[in-house]
Amino acid sequence: MGSGSISRGFRGEFRQWQIIPGTRDASPVMANQFSIFISRDGGNKKYASVLAPGQHEGLGKAGDQGISSWGWNLSGQHSTYHALFPRAWTIYDGEPDPDLKISCRQISPFIPHNYRDSSLPTAVFVYTLVNTGKERAKVSLLFTWANSIGGVSHLSGDHVNEPFLGEDGVAGVLLHHKAAKGNPPVTFAIAACETQNVSVTVLPSFGLSEASCTTAKDIWCKMVQDGQFDQENFNCGPSMPSLPGETLCAAVSASTWVEPHGKCTVAFALAWSSPKIKFSKGSSYHRRYTKFYGTSERAAQKLVHDALTRYKWWEEEIEKWQNPILEDERLPEWYKFTLFNELYFLVAGGTVWIDSPLMTGDVRDSHHQTKEIETMDVNVIEAPVSHTKGAVNHTSIPKYNVANVRSADNDETSNAECPSKDESAVFQEKGGLSHLKPSPLQEPWNDNDEVGRFLYLEGVEYIMWCTYDVHFYASFALLDLFPKIELNIQRDFAKAVLSEDGRKVKFLAEGNVGIRKVRGAVPHDLGMHDPWNEMNAYNIHDTSKWKDLNSKFVLQVYRDFAATRDMSFGVDVWPAVRIAMEYMEQFDRDDDALIENDGFPDQTYDTWTVHGVSAYCGCLWLAALQAAAAMALQLGDNYFAELCKSKFVKAKSAFEAKLWNDSYFNYDSGSSSNSKSIQADQLAGQWYTASAGLPPLFDEVKIRSSLQKIFDFNVMKVRGGRMGAVNGMHPNGKVDETCMQSREIWSGVTYAVAATMILAGMEDQAFTTAEGIFLAGWSEEGYGYWFQTPEAWTTDGHFRSLIYMRPLAIWGMQWALSLPKAILEAPKINIMDKLLLSPSTRFALHETGVRKIATKAKCFGASVFHCAC
Numbered sequence: 001m002g003s004g005s006i007s008r009g010f011r012g013e014f015r016q017w018q019i020i021p022g023t024r025d026a027s028p029v030m031a032n033q034f035s036i037f038i039s040r041d042g043g044n045k046k047y048a049s050v051l052a053p054g055q056h057e058g059l060g061k062a063g064d065q066g067i068s069s070w071g072w073n074l075s076g077q078h079s080t081y082h083a084l085f086p087r088a089w090t091i092y093d094g095e096p097d098p099d100l101k102i103s104c105r106q107i108s109p110f111i112p113h114n115y116r117d118s119s120l121p122t123a124v125f126v127y128t129l130v131n132t133g134k135e136r137a138k139v140s141l142l143f144t145w146a147n148s149i150g151g152v153s154h155l156s157g158d159h160v161n162e163p164f165l166g167e168d169g170v171a172g173v174l175l176h177h178k179a180a181k182g183n184p185p186v187t188f189a190i191a192a193c194e195t196q197n198v199s200v201t202v203l204p205s206f207g208l209s210e211a212s213c214t215t216a217k218d219i220w221c222k223m224v225q226d227g228q229f230d231q232e233n234f235n236c237g238p239s240m241p242s243l244p245g246e247t248l249c250a251a252v253s254a255s256t257w258v259e260p261h262g263k264c265t266v267a268f269a270l271a272w273s274s275p276k277i278k279f280s281k282g283s284s285y286h287r288r289y290t291k292f293y294g295t296s297e298r299a300a301q302k303l304v305h306d307a308l309t310r311y312k313w314w315e316e317e318i319e320k321w322q323n324p325i326l327e328d329e330r331l332p333e334w335y336k337f338t339l340f341n342e343l344y345f346l347v348a349g350g351t352v353w354i355d356s357p358l359m360t361g362d363v364r365d366s367h368h369q370t371k372e373i374e375t376m377d378v379n380v381i382e383a384p385v386s387h388t389k390g391a392v393n394h395t396s397i398p399k400y401n402v403a404n405v406r407s408a409d410n411d412e413t414s415n416a417e418c419p420s421k422d423e424s425a426v427f428q429e430k431g432g433l434s435h436l437k438p439s440p441l442q443e444p445w446n447d448n449d450e451v452g453r454f455l456y457l458e459g460v461e462y463i464m465w466c467t468y469d470v471h472f473y474a475s476f477a478l479l480d481l482f483p484k485i486e487l488n489i490q491r492d493f494a495k496a497v498l499s500e501d502g503r504k505v506k507f508l509a510e511g512n513v514g515i516r517k518v519r520g521a522v523p524h525d526l527g528m529h530d531p532w533n534e535m536n537a538y539n540i541h542d543t544s545k546w547k548d549l550n551s552k553f554v555l556q557v558y559r560d561f562a563a564t565r566d567m568s569f570g571v572d573v574w575p576a577v578r579i580a581m582e583y584m585e586q587f588d589r590d591d592d593a594l595i596e597n598d599g600f601p602d603q604t605y606d607t608w609t610v611h612g613v614s615a616y617c618g619c620l621w622l623a624a625l626q627a628a629a630a631m632a633l634q635l636g637d638n639y640f641a642e643l644c645k646s647k648f649v650k651a652k653s654a655f656e657a658k659l660w661n662d663s664y665f666n667y668d669s670g671s672s673s674n675s676k677s678i679q680a681d682q683l684a685g686q687w688y689t690a691s692a693g694l695p696p697l698f699d700e701v702k703i704r705s706s707l708q709k710i711f712d713f714n715v716m717k718v719r720g721g722r723m724g725a726v727n728g729m730h731p732n733g734k735v736d737e738t739c740m741q742s743r744e745i746w747s748g749v750t751y752a753v754a755a756t757m758i759l760a761g762m763e764d765q766a767f768t769t770a771e772g773i774f775l776a777g778w779s780e781e782g783y784g785y786w787f788q789t790p791e792a793w794t795t796d797g798h799f800r801s802l803i804y805m806r807p808l809a810i811w812g813m814q815w816a817l818s819l820p821k822a823i824l825e826a827p828k829i830n831i832m833d834k835l836l837l838s839p840s841t842r843f844a845l846h847e848t849g850v851r852k853i854a855t856k857a858k859c860f861g862a863s864v865f866h867c868a869c
Helices: 216-226 231-235 299-326 333-348 366-374 468-481 483-497 549-564 567-587 615-635 638-659 684-691 700-715 747-759 763-777 806-817 850-857
Strands: 005-008 014-018 033-040 046-050 079-084 087-093 100-107 122-131 137-146 160-165 170-177 186-193 199-206 249-258 263-273 276-278 284-286 352-354 377-382 398-403 453-455 501-506 513-517
Touching: 005 333, 033 100, 033 216, 046 216, 079 333, 100 299, 122 137, 122 249, 122 299, 137 186, 137 216, 137 263, 160 199, 160 231, 170 199, 170 249, 170 299, 186 199, 186 249, 186 299, 199 216, 199 231, 216 249, 249 263, 263 299, 284 352, 299 333, 333 468, 333 763, 333 806, 453 483, 468 483, 468 549, 468 747, 468 806, 483 549, 483 567, 549 567, 549 615, 549 684, 567 615, 615 638, 615 684, 684 747, 684 806, 700 747, 700 763, 747 763, 747 806, 763 806
Parallel strands: 398 501
Antiparallel strands: 005 014, 033 046, 033 137, 079 087, 087 100, 100 122, 122 263, 137 249, 160 170, 170 186, 186 263, 199 249, 276 284, 352 453, 377 398, 501 513
């Protein structure tokens, strides 16, 4: 997790290269293969084949010296692939030798609650060989690897390969890759483990053209003849750097004898070390694994050694985690493996995991920083400190109005005054603007950063880090499996709520101009080119006017607080929760305590326009009021709790009056052609209240009636329930064709709807609903989206945005099936109990007990009350 990723297809190809953050190359590097060479006693039977079905392009070409000269003769007709992330099995039953059964078990160290090994960039491939014949067999397995990070990177030149002979019989080759375009270097290690029965040899370098000293054809002929390489190869030292246009490859061979009716195991490993990551605008960091392995690229050798000596323990830990679910007879079989396999996204979703909250020593590229500073004027305005009695002083936040800075997304500029001498706390007077104060998102939260900081993309086609409206669905996976990572993501967004970025941005949908990040608004994402420092890479709409983000922040924070019972976390983020709630009051246009939408797609469905009160955003707002009240009570902020309770009572009444139609909640309160549509996601707020142990938002009759309507219409009227839940459905049973998103089926939303059904006691409908995603996306009869689950597909099978974050919401189903003890025992609040305030009361800063709680917990720094940005 977070160290770059390489995916492996079911045919054995290595593809989906994501070593450099935010970049991906989907094409396989075909030189990266496992091959097998078998000879029987007596020499009358010999087999040699790449362990991948299908023929390589150019196979049989006269005089070819490249990999098309290899034995691409595996049919695959009797071979099968099985996946249960983070492991996979390929069974070659009688191929290529009818009397040899071969299986490859692939293992990655993805181990819940293990924040060390789960960060390691490595994988192990364990081959089990079973000889069913009557003759002893000599078997040699070959692992070949190109010095490449995907695409055409192998052609850039200056790459070097180097053999190594390490401890505990681990031997292999280091492939030092000099990345292009100023990206940090990468070193790969391929290795095998020598044992009493297994001999390991290497070929440090070979090429794919006739000009190579040793060609791909040469090594194939050598393996067919000898089954191994020369031992002297370990002494040959680093290769000459490759020339531009030349491909440099390496090979590791492991040979063994397998007796008749005997069995033997051979283990290979792959690792890579790319200790520094650098984003396009210059910020650089050290990856999480460097905390344990240091910052040298040569750590790849130690990584591959540890993988080969620790993988058995990794498997034990993986099985301890997975077996209780796999052995639960109440759960459908399709659900069990879909649940685990959707977790691929936490590795392959472009994840970045850094060691600490601070940047590496060189922080920003000095040339870039100088150039940027030469073109900017900064005006720092110290916001007035609130002196309201007992108030939390989270208004003492300097606001940056940055002018004459070219936005990442447009050319808009504005004018601003120069900073006064009174503002010299932010800038060193000597040197002027060359000493910018770092973003508040770079400052640590007390001692809560022992697991570093984590980013993952919305999708490999939507390159924005930690997109928050989607994280709302996906975050159940992190909370369940890596809760400390989840809490730190929430801390990052809490800091973001309290910050402001005054740089101008042009919003593409409306063509208007606004500022990049408004204080009080939850950002859409943590950025793209410079995450944590430049938020809101999304610029289609002004997300400071979205109606779901702030509510989702409050709901996620409360759920995480209730599930972990982490008081320091609750105290850390509480000021941001209050600000986020207060910010939303501007969208209550008629003083009914309920927010209204503004006639544009102002929520996660960003092409689906909403008018007036909406089922989706309104329900989220009701749930946020309830969650904020519950959290305020537990933190001693009793006044705010009463205020949220009073607003909830009034808002709920307005919500039901405007949207409930005796069967479900209308899409919105407007008068458009789709205002009465049945939205699959209409109870998103109820999903979260039930997931966090809060009281239901509505009576049971309304909840079950709405869910049954969704099931009968959005699910069962679309291909008989075999595709998931369509987002919008008219009450006449026709799909809502208002826009692209209304007619789409969103895999993650379908899982969320199923989770809501489970929490409402409708398990049969829940599994039928979610099974549609399995049938369309994962089954052999479906569309073949394995390990690249898209955001959406339509009823005719067209998909949008492969490898997407939201399908992780299937872990919301698992959360609903096995609510943690902390949630089941969470303090219950009666939203109607002891209502002391008038329901018309508006948000304001009043007495809070947060300081008292913080002092008692000894975990609350003054920086939370006096955040600088």
